[in-house]
Amino acid sequence: MNEMAVELKERRVEYRLLIGLGALLVTSGVWAERMLISYDSDRRFFVADVIPFGESDWRQVGFLPPTSNARYFAQRTFEK
Numbered sequence: 591m592n593e594m595a596v597e598l599k600e601r602r603v604e605y606r607l608l609i610g611l612g613a614l615l616v617t618s619g620v621w622a623e624r625m626l627i628s629y630d631s632d633r634r635f636f637v638a639d640v641i642p643f644g645e646s647d648w649r650q651v652g653f654l655p656p657t658s659n660a661r662y663f664a665q666r667t668f669e670k
Contacts, residue, residue, distance in 0.1 A: 591607075591612065591613075591614060591628075591629055593660035593661075594614060594627055594629070594636060594660040594663070594664065595607070595614065596660070597660045597661050597663070597664035597665075598614065598616075598664060598668070600664075601664055601668045601669070602618075603616060603618055603619060603664075603668050604616070604617045604618035604619075604622075605617055605618075605627075608626070611626070611628065612628055612629070613626045613627060613628035614626070614627045614628070619668070621640065624640055624641045624642075624643075625638055625639070625640045626638065626639045626640075626648070627663075633656070634658050635656040635657055635658045636656075636657060636658070636660065636663045637650055637651075637656070638650070638651045638654055638663075638667065639651070654666055654667060
């Protein structure tokens with residue numbers, strides 16, 4: 591998760607570390623308070639759970655390909 595935190599900072603994406611969940615909650619931009627990024631150690635890749643607009647339940651996103659590379663994940667998610 592440290593790698594991901596560095597990548598988010600480089601892209602000026604604000605986040606809050608949720609220690610109990612082992613996840614980063616995005617707190618800025620379009621996904622503010624609606625995206626959790628975590629690392630699935632069993633499958634060895636980063637995953638994002640989101641609450642889509644108009645919904646109230648978290649679900650894993652399908653628009654991001656699974657990857658163990660924090661830079662690639664952050665780039666695909668937050669580059670404009």
